Amino acid sequence: MLFSGKALTVQMLDNGIAELNFDLKDESVNKFNRLTVSEFSEALDAIEAADGVKGVLLTSGKDVFIVGADITEFGDAFSAGAEGVADLMNKNNENINRLEDLPVPSVVAINGYALGGGFEVCLGCDYRVMGEKAKVGLPEVKLGLIPGWGGTVRLPRIVGVDVAAEWIAAGKEQKADSALTNHAVDAVVPNDNLKDAALSLLQRAIDGELDYKARRDIKKSPIPLNDTEALMAFFTTKAFVGAQAGKHYPSPIAAVTSMEQGYKVGRDEALKIEQQQFIECAQTDTAKSLVGLFLNDQKIGKVAKSWEKKADKKIERAAVLGAGIMGGGIAYQSAYKGTPIKMKDIDQKGIDLGLKEANKLLAKLVNRGRMTPEKMGETLNRIDPTLSYEGFGDIDVVVEAVVENKKVKHSVLTEVEDKVSEDTIIASNTSTISIDTLAEPLKRPENFLGMHFFNPVHKMPLVEVIRGEKTSDNAVARVVAYANKMGKKPIVVRDCPGFLVNRVLFPYFAGFSMLVRDGADFQEVDKVMERWGWPMGPAYLMDVVGIDTGVHAEKVMAEGFPERMGKSFKAASDVMYEAERYGQKNGKGFYNYEEDKKGRPKKAATEEAYELLKPHVAERREFEKDEIIERMMVPMATELARCLEEGIVDSPAEADMALVYGIGFPPFRGGIFAWLDKVGMDQFVKMADKYAELGELYKPTEQMRKMAAEGKTYY
Numbered sequence: 001m002l003f004s005g006k007a008l009t010v011q012m013l014d015n016g017i018a019e020l021n022f023d024l025k026d027e028s029v030n031k032f033n034r035l036t037v038s039e040f041s042e043a044l045d046a047i048e049a050a051d052g053v054k055g056v057l058l059t060s061g062k063d064v065f066i067v068g069a070d071i072t073e074f075g076d077a078f079s080a081g082a083e084g085v086a087d088l089m090n091k092n093n094e095n096i097n098r099l100e101d102l103p104v105p106s107v108v109a110i111n112g113y114a115l116g117g118g119f120e121v122c123l124g125c126d127y128r129v130m131g132e133k134a135k136v137g138l139p140e141v142k143l144g145l146i147p148g149w150g151g152t153v154r155l156p157r158i159v160g161v162d163v164a165a166e167w168i169a170a171g172k173e174q175k176a177d178s179a180l181t182n183h184a185v186d187a188v189v190p191n192d193n194l195k196d197a198a199l200s201l202l203q204r205a206i207d208g209e210l211d212y213k214a215r216r217d218i219k220k221s222p223i224p225l226n227d228t229e230a231l232m233a234f235f236t237t238k239a240f241v242g243a244q245a246g247k248h249y250p251s252p253i254a255a256v257t258s259m260e261q262g263y264k265v266g267r268d269e270a271l272k273i274e275q276q277q278f279i280e281c282a283q284t285d286t287a288k289s290l291v292g293l294f295l296n297d298q299k300i301g302k303v304a305k306s307w308e309k310k311a312d313k314k315i316e317r318a319a320v321l322g323a324g325i326m327g328g329g330i331a332y333q334s335a336y337k338g339t340p341i342k343m344k345d346i347d348q349k350g351i352d353l354g355l356k357e358a359n360k361l362l363a364k365l366v367n368r369g370r371m372t373p374e375k376m377g378e379t380l381n382r383i384d385p386t387l388s389y390e391g392f393g394d395i396d397v398v399v400e401a402v403v404e405n406k407k408v409k410h411s412v413l414t415e416v417e418d419k420v421s422e423d424t425i426i427a428s429n430t431s432t433i434s435i436d437t438l439a440e441p442l443k444r445p446e447n448f449l450g451m452h453f454f455n456p457v458h459k460m461p462l463v464e465v466i467r468g469e470k471t472s473d474n475a476v477a478r479v480v481a482y483a484n485k486m487g488k489k490p491i492v493v494r495d496c497p498g499f500l501v502n503r504v505l506f507p508y509f510a511g512f513s514m515l516v517r518d519g520a521d522f523q524e525v526d527k528v529m530e531r532w533g534w535p536m537g538p539a540y541l542m543d544v545v546g547i548d549t550g551v552h553a554e555k556v557m558a559e560g561f562p563e564r565m566g567k568s569f570k571a572a573s574d575v576m577y578e579a580e581r582y583g584q585k586n587g588k589g590f591y592n593y594e595e596d597k598k599g600r601p602k603k604a605a606t607e608e609a610y611e612l613l614k615p616h617v618a619e620r621r622e623f624e625k626d627e628i629i630e631r632m633m634v635p636m637a638t639e640l641a642r643c644l645e646e647g648i649v650d651s652p653a654e655a656d657m658a659l660v661y662g663i664g665f666p667p668f669r670g671g672i673f674a675w676l677d678k679v680g681m682d683q684f685v686k687m688a689d690k691y692a693e694l695g696e697l698y699k700p701t702e703q704m705r706k707m708a709a710e711g712k713t714y715y
């Protein structure tokens with residue numbers, strides 16, 4: 001053994017080959033934490049000092065190769081300013097350069113995920129052999145960063161500027177076939193043959209059959225582009241990348257800038273340029289927010305896993321009641337992720353619609369080559385459409401998704417309780433009705449809870465798991481396990497009308513209604529909020545949700561929280577509802593909708609909506625952009641703070657993730673609590689107090705005022 005550490009080892013194989021094996025102790029994956037980086041350096045010392053080393057093989061002792069840097073180390077390093085960032089990055093840059101400069105050839109066997117720094121170390125090797133199941137990629141932009149260990153330097157020198165820019169700016173993982181076609185790797189082999197194939201390639205390099213030095217030269221030299229070629233390549237790429245990423249996400253452009261400024265110089269100079277760009281990105285609010293979200297995501301994942309472990313059994317069979325928009329989506333998602341599901345409705349038409357939707361989604365996957373027709377058949381077979389309760393005796397979880405009406409739900413829930421076994425868990429997908437209210441007529445309220453999906457189910461990651469007063473731990477655990485199995489992000493919250501997400505969404509809509517009442521142009525409000533980062537403004541969002549659904553839910557919320565959410569005026573949404581403008585679903589809402597060439601609804605402004613609103617709103621007037629943002633965000637943020645104080649949600653991290661995953665809160669802002677921390681509670685309280693005359697929704701809680709006085713933050 002040349003070197004033996006806690007993160008990696010180096011041992012001599014036959015023929016003078018040193019195998020450097022990454023295998024981080026007590027962890028399920030390899031990552032470049034400070035320990036690994038420091039041992040990597042010691043391992044290179046040992047290789048450089050050893051006699052008779054003719055070649056180096058890099059391998060992994062885990063299912064993955066290396067998943068990247070240890071993001072938990074970013075926070076402290078980044079808050080130490082430019083020096084802290086440089087300090088975190090320098091050592092591994094040195095390591096990868098030393099690997100690349102060894103007097104002998106190097107080959108890496110990429111057995112699983114090689115992402116970020118994990119892929120950058122592969123790019124430092126002379127040759128790359130990849131297992132069929134492995135994936136490579138540079139996903140740093142997803143954290144608001146750019147590759148910082150030579151990714152923007154070596155990748156364009158290996159695969160060309162266009163492909164490198166595309167890979168880095170999109171941050172997508174690449175499968176083996178894409179990596180091979182684009183020459184990012186030299187061979188793809190079945191995982192079982194990986195090490196042998198890598199060794200044989202290394203032997204050929206050692207024997208002089210392959211000119212590894214020529215390859216190295218390419219990676220260490222400027223990129224041979226003339227000025228016109230460079231102008232074309234970088235100019236068009238930047239325009240494209242900038243348009244895709246948008247102004248709130250500057251790092252994809254920084255990655256292209258690093259390539260643009262570094263293409264004319266050799267490796268070492270180019271690495272300095274990359275580092276400068278990396279440091280600038282690391283100091284942006286966007287990076288801070290996205291790194292924060294990544295860590296929050298890990299946290300909610302851990303919480304969900306620990307719930308799952310408490311479940312008494314695995315979810316093998318599910319059922320959904322109601323085959324409408326939501327029921328159809330739930331059936332599709334369950335079947336797609338492998339859990340057979342009965343889909344019951346009282347109306348054959350409902351069932352036909354549910355199946356049609358599932359068929360459409362699966363056909364799309366088949367057409368895009370992401371699923372075989374056989375798999376599509378298997379998936380559809382997992383959905384068992386039915387008009388009866390036959391076979392409900394051995395169902396593990398039933399999800400109720402019938403119309404949002406307390407009476408109907410009570411009747412359906414008591415009915416199904418009689419058809420299932422004593423230990424079946426029954427969950428309701430209600431959007432607003434309190435779980436304790438729904439549980440009232442049930443014999444086994446301990447087996448009942450909320451499982452709130454978001455529309456469209458296959459796209460929206462969040463599932464709110466709502467525990468009522470009598471819900472058992474096992475019921476929560478089983479439903480969390482089911483959500484995990486469906487590939488969703490479950491977050492456990494306590495019961496109240498609207499639960500977490502809708503409880504804070506309706507105050508936001510109330511902010512919108514008051515703005516329009518006071519003379520704001522709804523299109524202007526949409527534009528301002530979209531520029532602020534929301535995927536759609538409030539009027540457009542209401543049209544997409546359905547004005548009828550929104551108006552109904554708003555009533556439920558007003559009954560639940562009359563002191564804050566009861567309203568004394570006719571809101572714009574009420575006006576639309578009375579005019580039967582229900583939004584996208586019937587082609588008319590705040591906007592008019594027509595189908596585009598691809599059959600997707602396309603919105604267009606219409607005078608009709610303004611005419612209808614005129615008698616109910618103040619004369620149109622201009623509002624400052626900041627006033628619009630504040631009047632929209634104060635009620636939402638204040639209600640969220642209330643939810644945390646009341647224990648509806650356990651932590652700021654879970655609340656922030658719920659809003660990002662459930663309603664697309666702009667990720668670059670890191671969540672509402674992260675936004676409040678950035679604004680500062682003292683400033684926020686001042687901001688809210690300006691609007692005190694707008695009502696209770698604008699009044700910060702006592703605890704918020706206390707936090708303001710004490711200078712406290714949520715994170």
Ligand SMILES: NC(=O)c1ccc[n+]([C@@H]2O[C@H](COP(=O)([O-])OP(=O)(O)OC[C@H]3O[C@@H](n4cnc5c(N)ncnc54)[C@H](O)[C@@H]3O)[C@@H](O)[C@H]2O)c1
Pocket residue numbers: 321322323324325326327344345346347350351400401402403404405408412429430431432452453454455545
């Ligand atoms: N649409 C959304 O955006 C959304 C999002 C989250 C949650 N939800 C909630 O999901 C539930 C369903 O909403 P939807 O939009 O899918 O409604 P929908 O009107 O599209 O579907 C309801 C389905 O339930 C069926 N149904 C009615 N009574 C039934 C019964 N006794 N047994 C079996 N089926 C019955 C109807 O035939 C219909 O097919 C509601 O509680 C709603 O609040 C909706």
